[in-house]
Amino acid sequence: MTTPAWFAELQEAAQAEYESLPMPTRKIESWRFGNIKQLDFEGFTPEDQTNITLSIPDLPEGVICMPFEEALEKHSDLLQQYFMRNTPRLGSEKFAALHKANVKGGLFLYVPDDVVVETPIEVNHSLSGSNKISFPHTLIITGKNAEVSVLDRFSSANNEDAGLCIAVNDLIAGEGSRLTYCALQEVNLTSRFIQINETTVERGATAKAFTLNTGAQWARNESLSKLNGEGGHSDMLSCSIPSGTQQFDQRTFQHHAAPHTNSDLLYKNSLHENAKTVFSGLILVDEDAHYTDAYQTCRNLMMNDTAEANSMPGLEINADQVKCSHGSTSATISDEEIFYLRARGIPPHKARRLIALGFSAQAVDKIGNEVLETAAFEAIERKFATL
């Protein structure tokens, strides 16, 4: 395979950028409450071979759907146009540069104008090998009024090997299109995971990005959604179920750059045992983005007395005629709720589990795609079976 010249140059620059950027410290707002120790990748090397399988249904004419490398060869021009156009802004600039310099495997999906892909496209990533870093990339572009959905699964080949995955997604929803993306992170408990998601929503488009975290000893999710055109709508959804000593660090950014746009964020964390979560969200409404509706909700369900939840729900509003709200709560299951179920013959431990399950399910219900919702529910149940 021959790498296009522009791409080789880009990677070389990215490597230099990676080396020049400083390591984050907790003094930086974007790493406040974060666990910097997890960023020590000493002894880790990029994996030699990716282990990714694509399940591609019969696709309408014109749809391009192929592994990232193949696209680099066959659709170099499209990639040049869309590949990692923006520098991430949520703290992992250094690791995004590392990803750029080492990207290997993943999905390239292009849906032309007015084409609807009904069946979801499924991608399976399996982390394998000890002390290996994988750098999968997902690039999805929808043309005018196009429609597509993608299910991205991350798992480990076995329970022992400590892996590291630095994944970047670019979701570009063209005018009036509908783009739904669902990532299920279920890697083993010795691995670490960094996911950097960037969604761009053009005029009249609807983008939904859902991330489920049940695996990894430490996961950092950075999700940014930029609303570029009137009538754009973005749903940012997440469901996390950390247990044991798992730590999940979530940073989100809803950027309203055009008037008459709306975004809705719902993050549900149910924390078991000694789990720890950090949620830091920001809604930014640009000066001219009047008539913005933006909502941000993070709910933490504390299942044990040793769990820790940190929330930093932020707003920056520079426009007029906006409706914005954010809310964050941390609480446990009330005795009344347990009592209600017990009165109906359900034993307490089962009642607690049912309520926690229902709590997590609320974010899943908003995906609005049956296949993806079912996959997410199954992953949630897999996690609960271990608790």
Added chain:
Amino acid sequence: MSYDTSTIDQETQDAISVDQAKGDFSFPENHKFDAGVGLSSDTVDYISNVKDDPDWVREFRHKGLKTFLDKPMPTNWATKDLENIDFDKIRYYLSDGQKPKRSWDEVPPEVLETFERLGVPEQERAFLAGVEAQYDSEAAYSNVKEELEKDGVIFVNSTEGLKEHEEIFRPWFGKVIPTGDNKFSALNSAVFSGGSFIYIPKGLKVKHPLQAYFRINSENFGQFERTLIIADEGSEVMYMEGCTAPKFETATLHSAVVELVAMKDAKIQYITVQNWSSNVFNLVTKRGMAHEDAEIRWIDCNIGSRLTMKYPGVVMKGERARGEVISIALANDGQHQDTGAKMIHAADNTTSNVISKSISVGEGRSTYRGQVHIPKNLKGCKNNTECDALLINSHSKTDTYPAITVRGNQHVTQHEASVSQVSEEMLFYMEQRGIPEAAAMSLAVNGFINELAQEFPMEYSVELKRLVELEMEGSVG
């Protein structure tokens, strides 16, 4: 129907400047002691010499200076505007060398006239139990009603407090807010002067409020008062502070440290109406420590200053302690009100409540910054935080940055924030009923803060509403 919200008409401008003019006057300087311009260890020694500090205070100051110089500006999270403070151009100590007077008759005429114009003696006669009036670095007047003195209430300035009442003062001084808490608490520790020391004896409930008024008269001046209030077991006190400064061309710095200690069952209410002129950097650290069953309430209203950074806090150290912050901020053109609250739960069954309402007018920016912390091994802690922001014009800005840490599953926290504006429908409705636009706007805004304004003592809430009315008038042009 549309409103041109970009201009402020002349009438409004007049209305606003009338109000600002209340504090916008100054007298020629008459200082016997002047620490000069800039800050060094000589400045600190000069202040210590003039005040005849005991050795432990002198040491405390030098340690403060070192910490101040070592600490970076917090611009990693705070506004870059902080970089515009030129610490080498500020005068750190100015006084006429007089002791605070017990009677207004003995106060120098221009100082008396200053406070007369600000209405301080009049308020004292009307409803206050005691008053301290600070002019630049030192208190010019300090008096407390005789019967309170007989009951054992101490209400003096900090210099007198640390000298005459060391046995009560020293154990708590710098304990609620350590010198190194932040760069500005360190600066205050180095050059503090003035402020109040209050002690309320066991079981005494002081009916009328005590008041302090802080006045800056001199240009390029930095005011660094230090207040320590100790309410002994079962006592209650309400303390109010007001402040103004003339509008100078150059920046003025006000950086206070206020520490409150509420012993078992005690209750402290601390009320601030901040109306500094728009050239003042107001960087204040305020924190209270509430012991078992004690309650500390900060009622904080910020209308003036160029940049205010102030996050009153309560450390709930004893079981069932309560902490509350009620905050109103109004940011007009050229102003940034960066305010909030800090609630540290350090015992079981402690509860805290934060209610913040901010209004941004013209190009004003208001920010809520909050911290709620519930550490390990506690149970039954509750926090409620509500932040509402009102944007008046298309260039007005508002931000919210809370941080909430909860460990364990035996607590309840909730945070809610909303941003809205006065709707055109609401204004239209009122105009239809013959209420002029400006008045309608003012009514809507007063409605927004009304619930909180009622938390202020009546005399203040009337004043507050009037201030808001003036600041708001005609902002919809």
